[in-house]
Amino acid sequence: MGSFKDVVGHKDIIKYIRNAVNEDQVSHAYILNGQRGSGKKLLASLFAMTLLCEKGGPDPCNECHSCRQADSGNHPDIIRVTHEKPNTISVDDIREQVNNTIMIKPYQGPYKIYIIDHADLMTVQAQNALLKTIEEPPAYAVILLLTENADILLPTINSRCVMLKLRNIRDTLIRKYLMEKMEVPDYKADMCTAFAQGNLGRAIMLANSEHFNEIREEAVQLLKYIHEMELSEILKAVTQITAYKLEITDYLDIIMIWYRDVLLYKATKDVDKVVFKDQMKSIREQAKKSSYEGIETILESLEKAKSRLKANVNFELVMELLFLTIKEN
Template sequence: MAFKAILGQERLIESLKGALNRQQLTHAYLIEGQRGLGKARIAHELAKAICCRAEGRKPCNQCNSCRKAEHQSHPEIKWLQEEGSIKIEAIRELQKNFQMKPYEGTKKVWIISDAGKMTTQAQNALLKTLEEPPQHGTILLITTNGNSLLPTITSRCQRLKLLSVALEKIQSYLMEEKNVDEKEAKVLAAFSNGVIGKALQLLEDEEFKERRQRIMVITRDIVDKKTIYLLENLEYFNEEKTNIEEILEIMTGWYRDLLIYKDTQKKDLVINIDALEEISYQTSKLTLKNIKEMLFIIESTKSNLKSNANFQMTIEVMLLDLKQKTQ
């Protein structure tokens, strides 16, 4: 046994395995990538490998150290996780602990989650440890954005970047490992933006599924209903105000599908593959030019809401503008 597979991060894991085998690990790593790609799991596996007591491949997942790491009870693997910002006091605490020899085994690993939440003072304090690390210590910093850290910190770490995963890979994973049917897997993969954690979250998310259904109804209303009846949907948008970003993403995905289907008639390019009949109906009522403009309307709605435009009015204007493109 060795590093557990983390979907889509095979190359990064291979390079870490190589460094482990050659005993060429460094004392500080910066693990970067979007939320949901597996940064914490990489940190967990790496910490386990560093502390592993086996002779051969690490982590062996068998020795006492590996088992403790697996049960989150390894005394020399510590996670620093804070609700708010990470203050200098927490880093000082870490440093005090770091100076002491390991009590169990020969290595110590500190993992700092959301390292970007360290205050400038905390980062400056950490710098001392990165400049003169104790022989037995490794620091793993986890962040969604390496640029949120001081360059003096990042330049002293080896950077491990997690990349987003090919949608086909996520789709087959959902089908093979989670028994999701092909159409649903394709939809979930498309809405995950290449983030496996997001795909798994959507799989469990009944509200997301309801929202998709509702958007299909609303886009149908835009095509079929008179303006006055279409505006009855305003109530729904108001109720879902806190989820508007997701709703507008679903709408973008929907009109993108209409555009592609209108243009190519190829159903394998469609994201909402489980709604092909509806896509076919709506495209029959719209011109290519109008669909492009509808996508543009949704994009400007997103940016208007980001710049704090009045919610109700922005949504009303969006619906009216979309309706206008169907006449």
Template sequence: MFEQIIGNEHIKEFFVHALEQQKVPHACILSGEDGLGKRLFAEEFSKALQCEGSGAKPCGKCRSCLQMAGHNHPDVIYVGHEKPASIGVDDIRRGLNQDILIRPYQSAHKVYIVDEAEKMTIQAQNALLKTLEEPPGYGVILLLSENAESFLPTILSRAVVLNLKPVLDSQLRGALAGLGLQEDKLETIVRFAGGNIGKARKMAESESFSVMMSRILQLLRNVRKMDLEQLLETIRSLEEYKLQVKDCIDFMERWYRDVLLFKATNDMNLLVFKDEFRYIRQEAQICSFPGIETILEGMETAKRRLDANVNYELTMELMLLTIQEN
């Protein structure tokens, strides 16, 4: 089980022990940034839990395993939501609370996977709480979230919180080894991905990653010299690439974390972007510690606004102004 998942051994051990001891929790929160493997863990655990084969689970051959492979298992339900920016109370009531009252169709358990669970409104969380307080014995709820702190304390107290962590750079290189990447591109991806395998694979598969990186670096080097329209034009040009704009912001954020690190330590060897030392040192001399923190907070705010479908150009304009003014 979990052989194809790299890293996060503590989560593998938890799920294996739960299955072996037949002490499956009614609710788990898998928490970590996008790309760390939350959904992969949830699906692999569900596959093993529902497996009908004998011996090691999941067997990969039984009816249940084949249904899981085709994402059409009747007792593994993906709870969706109508609005992209939020999961409302009706989504939880219809997709989970009412459905969980119906016994499993063919398995001993009925599993509910709620992706982007941090988007649940307070009302939706309170609705879910009613089920968590008295769950049926066969019910298993897996909440996938980028931030466990977004949940009400009453939800957290009734679920097992499993925090996913980035993998080691050596593990990341191993995961990308079979993709035939040139050494310099491989190392750039490893440095930028920060132990996030999903993000690293997406970059490796993007033919435009190197061009995107060059344009963002050019923007960061000249952010204080360019006027706002020039900056916005550069940001607009990034939309043509396959990587999401949030990945571009992540890239900028990591560059500014290097600025903060160098300002605090004056040690270039600690930098992710060592090749950018000249520009990072220059920015560290200009910015104060509170200024850098404000810039980083502005980037996080921009990502939240994009998740909430706030106007793209307005969001990016505010972020760029925050950089220029600090």
């Protein structure tokens, strides 16, 4: 599992946790709020390990019996709440796994820690059931709610928990991690870092994804030749992209970064900040042909396309409209 020293970024949260443990000021409930892949699970696990570590340091020692149990996922005082339904944490899940067990004292440590991942999936009834426990918890209980969107939780839950917001990590730290820890070549590290937008988990996923390279190549080929394509060819391209429906956000992000590169190069002629360095010839040509207004229109259309796809508007229709906007600008 490691220690807080191994965590990339999130220094403020780590400092807060260490101080809370050192000064014996641990709250009974926390919300760790951040995007998928931002490091919520790792921070929650390290927090739990630190609270139960037999050496009582600001970091888990990774050597004592408690740390070894936590590392293997077998610590009796760390309860990870599960749910059978994929998109819902029900009131029964909370009652059975939290409310009905929380009054049983810790088996061996000073704390009993509940980790509820995807807490934003709790139904209103489940949240209300948890609220009663959060309002009057036993002194040894610590509840960690992991969410991607804390605003979905009831205001009464939000107000009774300490909020720990996971911010975006600096690009330089992500790039360094990819190159030093994962031995990713610099051009690929640049690309993955740009796409990750401050999210290390996403950067690691992209660096490990063969599929991502395929999607990138298809997008680049389309962007290089779209202005010469007939309508029938554009419709054919939309049909091919249907295969990537699950990764469509990545596909649209690739197009967005391409046009940001075009805009950046047009405005500054600075090659160093361009992400698609291996496509500089095409970026230069595009920058000459496109107007600032045209590029802005394309970037706005990409945001609209993302919103429409989230709202389940017809996939083919959304992509056709987007490609026609790109072709015209």
